[in-house]
Amino acid sequence: MARVEFRNIQKSFGNVDVVKHFNFTVQDGEFVVFLGPSGCGKSTTLRMLAGLESISSGDIYVGDKLINKVDAKDRDLAMVFQSYALYPHMTVYENIAFALKLKGMKKADIDVEVRKAAKMLELEPLLDRKPKALSGGQRQRVAMGRAMVRTPKVFLFDEPLSNLDAKLRGVMREEIKQLHRKLKTTTIYVTHDQIEAMTLADRIVILKDGYVAQVGTPTEVFQRPENKFVAQFIGNPSMNMLDAKLSSAGHEFLVELGDVAIPLPDRFKAHASKNLALHLGIRPTDVHLRAEHIDHDRVLPITVKVIDKELLGASILLRTEIAGQPLMVETQSAEVMQDELTLYLDLDAIHLFDALSENSLAS
Incomplete structure (x- = not known):
C-alpha cells in the first residue's frame, strides 16, 4: 500500500488543457473516486498516474518516490480497464497468472496466488474457460483477479462497470467494496456514475473541465455542495x-x-x-x-x-x-x-x- 500525491499536475493536448492545476493526495489505504462528466479529465489523470499518458507539467509521487519518468511496468500499480483487456486465447487461469509469469515467479507460487484470487472472486469453477465463454461480470472479475495477484501498491479502476447491465453493476460494486475491505489497498476509481461514487468512496473528487470542483466524503458533497455544478451533478433527480x-x-x-x-x-x-x-x-x-x-x-x-x-x-x-x-x-x-x-x-x-x-x- 502507498500514498499517492498529485502536485500541480497539468495535461495539454496541443492548445487544449484537459487537466489544470490538479493537486490532491490519496492517503494510504484510502478508496478515492474521481467523478465527473465526459471530458472532465478524470481518466486522463488516472492514465498519467499509470504511466500511459505523459505529464505536461507537475509531479506524481507514489509513497515517497517521484514516478514521472518511471516506466509504467515498473510503477507497481495495477489497472482494471473498462474493456477488460483479457487475452482471448488464454484461459482464466492463464490470464490471471500472466503478470506473475513475466515476473519470473515459480510455477508453484503462481498456482497458490492464482487460486487464492480465484477463491476470493468466486472464479474457481471457471479457471479452465476462455474469455469468450464468460459473462461480462465474470470477465470483469478475471480482470480484477489479474490485478490482485500482483499485490500492487495501488489499484486503478477506469470505469470498470460501464459495459455491464444495471443489476450486474450493483453486484460488482459490492464485490469491489468487499475486495477493498479485505485487501485495504490504496484504490483510485474513475467513473461518471454518481451511484458508484457514493456507494464506494471514502472521498470523492468531483472534476469539471479539468478543474477540481469539490473534494469530500459522499455525505459532504451531497449535503454541502460548494457550487452549483456539484449541487446539480450529485443527486437523482437533480437538484x-x-x-x-x-x-x-x-x-x-x-x-x-x-x-x-x-x-x-x-x-x-x-x-x-x-x-x-x-x-x-x-x-x-x-x-x-x-x-x-x-x-x-x-x-x-x-x-x-x-x-x-x-x-x-x-x-x-x-x-x-x-x-x-x-x-x-x-x-x-x-x-x-x-x-x-x-x-x-x-x-x-x-x-x-x-x-x-x-x-x-x-x-
Missing part, C-alpha cells in the same frame, strides 16, 4: 435550481422567489448583500406535500401549479411550476393530482448560490 434575488427589509435579508419571500437562513448571512442575484437550490425530496414532520420554524408553504406527474416505481415525480420556473417534487404519496397544490419547503434544506460565481453562499 432544483430557481432564479431568485436577495433583498432587505429593515435589518433582515429576504430571498425573493417571485411573490414568495423566504427569510435568509443564518448560515448564508456572512456572504449576503442587497440585490444579489441568486440561484436557490432544493432537492425534489426536500419539497413536501405535508409539513407535520418539519419544525414549524423552518417550513415555508408555497402554492405551485401542477404540470404533470411521473411514476418512478416506489415514488412519484411531480412536475410543478412556481413563479414561472419548473420545480420537481419527489413524493411517495399517491394523492390525486390537482391543478394547484400547497407544498412545504424545508428551509434547512435549501442551498443558495451566487448567480455570478455559482459558489455557495454557505462556503
Whole structure:
C-alpha cells in the first residue's frame, strides 16, 4: 500500500488543457473516486498516474518516490480497464497468472496466488474457460483477479462497470467494496456514475473541465455542495435550481422567489448583500406535500401549479411550476393530482448560490 500525491499536475493536448492545476493526495489505504462528466479529465489523470499518458507539467509521487519518468511496468500499480483487456486465447487461469509469469515467479507460487484470487472472486469453477465463454461480470472479475495477484501498491479502476447491465453493476460494486475491505489497498476509481461514487468512496473528487470542483466524503458533497455544478451533478433527480434575488427589509435579508419571500437562513448571512442575484437550490425530496414532520420554524408553504406527474416505481415525480420556473417534487404519496397544490419547503434544506460565481453562499 502507498500514498499517492498529485502536485500541480497539468495535461495539454496541443492548445487544449484537459487537466489544470490538479493537486490532491490519496492517503494510504484510502478508496478515492474521481467523478465527473465526459471530458472532465478524470481518466486522463488516472492514465498519467499509470504511466500511459505523459505529464505536461507537475509531479506524481507514489509513497515517497517521484514516478514521472518511471516506466509504467515498473510503477507497481495495477489497472482494471473498462474493456477488460483479457487475452482471448488464454484461459482464466492463464490470464490471471500472466503478470506473475513475466515476473519470473515459480510455477508453484503462481498456482497458490492464482487460486487464492480465484477463491476470493468466486472464479474457481471457471479457471479452465476462455474469455469468450464468460459473462461480462465474470470477465470483469478475471480482470480484477489479474490485478490482485500482483499485490500492487495501488489499484486503478477506469470505469470498470460501464459495459455491464444495471443489476450486474450493483453486484460488482459490492464485490469491489468487499475486495477493498479485505485487501485495504490504496484504490483510485474513475467513473461518471454518481451511484458508484457514493456507494464506494471514502472521498470523492468531483472534476469539471479539468478543474477540481469539490473534494469530500459522499455525505459532504451531497449535503454541502460548494457550487452549483456539484449541487446539480450529485443527486437523482437533480437538484432544483430557481432564479431568485436577495433583498432587505429593515435589518433582515429576504430571498425573493417571485411573490414568495423566504427569510435568509443564518448560515448564508456572512456572504449576503442587497440585490444579489441568486440561484436557490432544493432537492425534489426536500419539497413536501405535508409539513407535520418539519419544525414549524423552518417550513415555508408555497402554492405551485401542477404540470404533470411521473411514476418512478416506489415514488412519484411531480412536475410543478412556481413563479414561472419548473420545480420537481419527489413524493411517495399517491394523492390525486390537482391543478394547484400547497407544498412545504424545508428551509434547512435549501442551498443558495451566487448567480455570478455559482459558489455557495454557505462556503
